[in-house]
Amino acid sequence: MARVFNHQLGRVMSYWFPENRPERQFAAVFDTNKCIACQTCSLACKTTWTSGRGQEYMLWNNVETKPYGFYPIGWDARLLEALGPQAWKDGVYEGRTIFEAAPAGERLIGFAPEELDYAHPNLGEDESAAAVDKGAHLIAGRANAWMFYAARICNHCTYPACLASCPRGSIYKRREDGIVLIDQGRCRGYQECVRGCPYKKTFFNPVTRTSEKCIACFPKIERGLQPQCFANCIGKIRSQGWVSTPDAAREDNPIDYLVHVRKVALPLYPQFGLEPNVYYVPPVHVPAPFLVQMFGPGAPAAIETYRSAAHDRTLAGLFTLFGCTESTIARFAVRGDTAIAWGNDGEELVRVPVREPVTIRAPWDESLAVPRWNIP
Amino acid sequence: MRTVLGTRSKIPLRFWPPIHPHRRRCSSLTYVRVCSLLAPCRRGASAARIRKTIFSRVLAAFALSAAVSCAKKAPPPPPPPVTEVQAGAVPDRAPLDGLDAAWDAAPEMAVPLLAQDVVEPKQAVAGTPTIGVRALIDGGRVVFRLEWTDGTEDREVGLGRFSDAVAVQLPVAAGGDVPSAQMGEPDKPVRISLWKAAWQDRPADVGAEQAGRHPNAAIDHYPFAAAADPAVREAMEVRYAPARAAGNPVTVMAPLPGPPPGHGGPPPPPPGFAVQDAVARGFGTLTALPQPASEGHGVRRGERWIVTIAIPLAAAPEEAPARGRRTYAAFAVWDGSARNVGARKLRTNWVPLVLPP
Numbered sequence: 053m054a055r056v057f058n059h060q061l062g063r064v065m066s067y068w069f070p071e072n073r074p075e076r077q078f079a080a081v082f083d084t085n086k087c088i089a090c091q092t093c094s095l096a097c098k099t100t101w102t103s104g105r106g107q108e109y110m111l112w113n114n115v116e117t118k119p120y121g122f123y124p125i126g127w128d129a130r131l132l133e134a135l136g137p138q139a140w141k142d143g144v145y146e147g148r149t150i151f152e153a154a155p156a157g158e159r160l161i162g163f164a165p166e167e168l169d170y171a172h173p174n175l176g177e178d179e180s181a182a183a184v185d186k187g188a189h190l191i192a193g194r195a196n197a198w199m200f201y202a203a204r205i206c207n208h209c210t211y212p213a214c215l216a217s218c219p220r221g222s223i224y225k226r227r228e229d230g231i232v233l234i235d236q237g238r239c240r241g242y243q244e245c246v247r248g249c250p251y252k253k254t255f256f257n258p259v260t261r262t263s264e265k266c267i268a269c270f271p272k273i274e275r276g277l278q279p280q281c282f283a284n285c286i287g288k289i290r291s292q293g294w295v296s297t298p299d300a301a302r303e304d305n306p307i308d309y310l311v312h313v314r315k316v317a318l319p320l321y322p323q324f325g326l327e328p329n330v331y332y333v334p335p336v337h338v339p340a341p342f343l344v345q346m347f348g349p350g351a352p353a354a355i356e357t358y359r360s361a362a363h364d365r366t367l368a369g370l371f372t373l374f375g376c377t378e379s380t381i382a383r384f385a386v387r388g389d390t391a392i393a394w395g396n397d398g399e400e401l402v403r404v405p406v407r408e409p410v411t412i413r414a415p416w417d418e419s420l421a422v423p424r425w426n427i428p
Numbered sequence: 429m430r431t432v433l434g435t436r437s438k439i440p441l442r443f444w445p446p447i448h449p450h451r452r453r454c455s456s457l458t459y460v461r462v463c464s465l466l467a468p469c470r471r472g473a474s475a476a477r478i479r480k481t482i483f484s485r486v487l488a489a490f491a492l493s494a495a496v497s498c499a500k501k502a503p504p505p506p507p508p509p510v511t512e513v514q515a516g517a518v519p520d521r522a523p524l525d526g527l528d529a530a531w532d533a534a535p536e537m538a539v540p541l542l543a544q545d546v547v548e549p550k551q552a553v554a555g556t557p558t559i560g561v562r563a564l565i566d567g568g569r570v571v572f573r574l575e576w577t578d579g580t581e582d583r584e585v586g587l588g589r590f591s592d593a594v595a596v597q598l599p600v601a602a603g604g605d606v607p608s609a610q611m612g613e614p615d616k617p618v619r620i621s622l623w624k625a626a627w628q629d630r631p632a633d634v635g636a637e638q639a640g641r642h643p644n645a646a647i648d649h650y651p652f653a654a655a656a657d658p659a660v661r662e663a664m665e666v667r668y669a670p671a672r673a674a675g676n677p678v679t680v681m682a683p684l685p686g687p688p689p690g691h692g693g694p695p696p697p698p699p700g701f702a703v704q705d706a707v708a709r710g711f712g713t714l715t716a717l718p719q720p721a722s723e724g725h726g727v728r729r730g731e732r733w734i735v736t737i738a739i740p741l742a743a744a745p746e747e748a749p750a751r752g753r754r755t756y757a758a759f760a761v762w763d764g765s766a767r768n769v770g771a772r773k774l775r776t777n778w779v780p781l782v783l784p785p
Contacts, residue, residue, distance in 0.1 A: 103651050104668020105638070157550030164767070167587045219549065219771045220712045237674035240714070241585065242770035244549065258586045259638075260671035260679045 053151065056211065059298050060322040060348065062144040066151050067325075068159060068216040074230035078208050078268050079295030079307045079329040080282070081317040083374065085336055085358070086289040089115045089177070089201040093281035093290075097205075100280045101267070106259025109170045112266040113281040115203045119342065120176030123204075124169035127252040128321065132345070134161055138323045140349040149325025150213060150250055159216055164247040181342075200335035203289065205281060206253040206266035207320065207328030208232050214265070217248030230329065231268045239263055250324045276396045277378050288375025293382060295329055306370055306384045306393075307331070314367060316357045318347035333358055365389075369406040377402040510537040512780035513757060515563035515570055522564040522571040524725045526734035531573050534562040541576070541761060541774040546610050547711050551772045559594075559759055559776065565783055570749050571738040572596050574759065579731045582764025583625040585682075586641065590764040591626035594726075594735050597758040598781075600707070602748040609758045609778045611708040619748075620706045620714065621722040621737050625764075627681045628702035628726055677704065677716035702726070703737055711771075741783075752785035 055064050056071040097113040114123045122129070131150070132138070138147040153161040180197040208225075212232045215223040222238040223245060225231070234245070234254070239262040245254040246263060254265040269279035277283070278292040293307040301312035310317040310331065317331035334343045334351045336358060343351035361367040369391030370384055376393070379401045383394040386406065393401040417424050516534045523530050538558040544551040560575040574594050582592045599606045600617045607616030638645065652664035666672050671679040681704060703724040705717045726735035741749055748755045756778035762768035 099651070102668070103649075104665065105650070107668060108645075108647055154548075157545070157548060157552045159548045164588050167589075170587075217549075219547070220714070236670040237676050239671065239676065240678050240770065243588070243590075244770065246587075256587045257669075257671070259682060260669050260676065261585055261682045262671040262676055262679060264670070 058149075058211065058325060058327050060319050060327050061149070061325065065149050065211075065325050067211045068151070073210065073297070074225060074227050076228070076294045077210065077230035077296075077329055078273065078292070079311075079331065080205075080290060080292045081307060081310050081331045081333065081374075082203055083289045083333040083371065084200055084202065085333060086287045086374075087115065087201040087203055088287055089117065090286060091115055092284050092286050093203060096280040096284035097266075100269070102264075104259075106257035107255075107264070109167075110255045110257075110264065111173055112253070112255070113203070113205045114173055115201050116173070116175075117177050117179060117199050118202050118338075118346070119181050119199065120179045121202070122175055123173045124165040124252055125172065125175060126169070127165070128250070128346075130163055131161070131250050131324070132321075134163070135323070138345070140323075140344075143349060145323055147323055149323065151211075151216065151325055159244075160213055160248055162213070162217070162248045162250065164243065165252060198335075198338050200338055202320075202332075203281075204251065204253070204320070205279075205330060206232065206268065207251060207326065207330045208266075208268055209329060210327035211325065213248045213250055213324075213326055214245035214254045217244040218242075219244060226270075229268075229270070229273060231270050231273065232265070233267055233270070234263055234265055236260075236262055236264075250321065250326065251328070273380070276380050278380055282375075283378045285375055291374045292380055294380075295331075304383045304385060306373070306381050309366075309370060309384075314357050315350055316354045316361075316367070318350050318354055321346060322348045365406055369404075372404050372406055373402070376404050510535050512782055513537050513561050513563050513572075514782045515565040515784065517784050518564050518566050520566065522566040522569060522738065524571065524723065524736045524738060526573050526575070526725070526727055526736050527729070530564065531562055534564055534573070536560045536562045536575075537779065539759060539776045539779050541759075541776055544610075544760075544771055544773050544775050547771060549771050551768065551774065553766065555763055555766060555768075555774050556761065559761055561757075561759065561779070563781070565741075565751070569738045569740050570783060571736055572757075573734065573736050575732055575734045576761055577732050578761075578763055580763065580765035581625075581728060583629045584641075584764075585624075585626045588767075590762070590767055590769045591624045592733060592764045593622060593624040593762040593768075594733070594737075595620050595622040595760045596737050596739065597760070598739070598748050599755060600747060602742070602746055602750050602753045602755060604754065604756070606756045606778055608710075609775070611711050611713065614709045617707050617709045620708055621703055621724070621739055622706065623703045623724045623726060623735050623737055624681075625702075625726060625733075627704070628724075630682065677706075749781070749783055751783055753783060755781050755783070757781040 053066040053068055054070040056067045058065050093113050094111055094115060102110045102112060111123060116123050135150065135153055136148060140146065150160045150162065155161060178199065180199045182197045184197045208231050212225060215225060215232060220238060220240060222235045224233060224235065226233065241256065241261040241263065243256050243263060246256050254263050256263050272279055282290045282292050291306060294305065295307045295311055296302065296305065298312050301308040303309055303313055317333050319328045319331055332347060334347050334354050336355050340352050361371060366386045369386035373381060373384060373391050373393050379395045381393040381401065382396045385392050389406050390403050391406055392403050395401050413424055415424055514535060518530060539561050540558055541556060543554045556577045562573040564571050578592055582590060585591050597618050597620045600619050607613040607618060612618035652661050655661035655664055701720065701723065703720065703722045705720050705722050706714050707717060708714045722737060722739045724735060724737040726733055739749060741751060758776050758778050760773045760775040762773050
């Protein structure tokens with residue numbers, strides 16, 4: 053195995069191929085605090101890509117309730133248990149990645165879900181972590197009764213486990229945008245990628261007998277547009293762009309700003325070692341140990357930063373841009389009370405006020421001599 | 429002195445076997461029974477005579493035993509071990525039925541199966557120890573008959589379910605300079621003919637397969653199902669099956685119609701076609717040939733698979749397999765229940781393959 057640098061782990065790790073980063077890397081930020089699990093993203097993906105035979109069970113995009121929601125069942129819990137201790141010290145991961153924990157004769161440590169593991173995509177939906185009794189209710193930080201929604205797509209990892217698992221080299225990472233794809237002409241359906249991907253975002257199609265996965269809507273990406281699950285998100289929790297390595301981070305790149313500058317968006321299970329490129333703003337009401345396990349040691353600080361966004365014009369302005377344009381935001385700025393977004397080619401995409409203008413009208417309309425009903 | 433049959437005898441040890449204590453009459457109670465049988469005493473017999481009688485009768489017994497032993501027929505020598513696959517020539521078409529009587533005359537070579545322990549993912553657990561290989565050659569084909577033990581019958585492919593399979597590997601070039609038995613080498617390719625139970629027994633169409641596996645499943649909607657024009661429906665359906673559009677050689681072996689006009693890839697093989705021909709130039713390079721040339725058929729007998737794979741003889745003399753050329757063959761076995769697929773397999777080393785002129 054080669055030795056590569058994983059900036060999310062803060063150290064060098066073992067991987068099956070040398071480090072070879074693309075010209076630019078597809079990335080996204082999901083704000084979990086805004087997600088209401090309406091599943092519009094899931095349906096947008098489903099109707100666009102996976103309405104064929106053999107794809108009935110597939111959800112390239114899914115939203116599951118944490119801590120008890122899984123699709124497929126136990127996808128993360130089973131691997132966390134197999135991986136062993138996952139300690140961090142001063143921002144450096146001291147445990148083993150899935151590549152470093154590979155048993156003899158295997159390329160990584162993984163597991164193969166069974167068919168029925170996919171049969172309950174809404175398992176654990178809205179279930180809280182503990183019983184809500186004696187009149188208690190979900191209050192942020194007050195009780196152990198909590199839950200949140202985790203929207204998940206393929207992370208288009210820098211060090212993909214699916215790619216490393218495939219003995220045929222049927223999976224590749226595009227040089228131009230870092231999107232990870234399965235060559236549908238070459239795949240022979242060995243299902244090694246299904247076993248290997250820790251996020252379980254590759255799926256076996258029993259009809260075509262090949263594996264399929266999220267393609268990041270690359271036909272849209274190539275036209276400067278965000279994927280379907282981003283464009284259709286009614287909660288405006290998502291923004292797609294490009295992420296740099298920490299040493300090359302730019303403050304006017306929205307993804308870089310959230311991930312590297314403010315460190316408010318964190319990778320999903322960084323300890324797996326894949327350097328995933330979908331970043332999450334952690335939920336503010338969830339106990340820190342769970343968040344550290346799921347998003348790494350930066351979770352408590354990320355929450356503090358996120359809570360300060362109300363008084364941070366740049367951060368607030370950037371979050372306001374989420375979901376305000378279908379185009380990929382490559383650059384942004386906040387000038388005065390306005391947040392501005394530019395596209396891949398430098399074209400201006402949209403201007404939005406950092407704070408929505410609010411008008412409070414009198415309940416009685418003098419000119420018409422009628423009451424005003426407060427109905428939207 | 430020693431005790432004989434519980435009676436203290438006065439006979440000194442040098443007279444052993446014991447002689448009648450009074451030397452003048454027999455008494456079976458005080459005389460060793462075996463001696464009595466060998467030399468019944470007669471009144472007045474001397475000790476020397478009794479000893480002589482015993483000696484002569486023991487000698488006669490040995491002689492008789494030796495004569496009887498020599499009279500028995502000697503067992504046949506064990507057959508010489510079969511160390512190469514010798515293809516027997518048949519005048520007619522070599523049978524694809526592995527149970528055909530024509531196979532009885534073909535010697536079977538038991539080839540050891542080894543776990544694939546060279547490249548990851550490896551096959552850590554060994555399975556059935558050997559595969560029995562026979563071969564027949566007719567006018568245009570060499571047909572292999574492969575028999576191995578597999579207690580579980582796996583004829584389906586699905587999520588986490590894999591098919592039983594077997595493969596024959598031959599060097600592309602004729603002669604004894606063979607590449608690595610592990611999928612060949614970049615400049616020395618190998619030809620692989622792969623049989624899968626799932627390919628042989630695939631249903632007529634995908635709907636039947638789905639209904640068979642999930643009889644209670646309800647599917648809300650396929651967006652292409654509403655199209656009245658079959659051509660339009662087909663074109664829409666293939667949009668959701670990129671592997672079909674790409675002409676994936678595995679997809680065309682699945683129970684689906686072939687790719688529609690305008691899409692690449694090989695045409696679908698006829699129903700029941702269970703063998704795929706491919707070329708490999710090292711690990712991970714298996715590439716299916718556009719047109720399948722080999723055919724095969726598998727049957728179960730008890731807990732064993734018997735699979736035949738018929739491979740056309742090479743047209744050019746420098747290619748294998750060719751008549752009158754000595755070459756090599758290797759084999760691989762996959763057990764679906766053991767999650768054997770791809771590199772997770774049992775394989776053999778090269779074994780000599782002799783094709784008569």
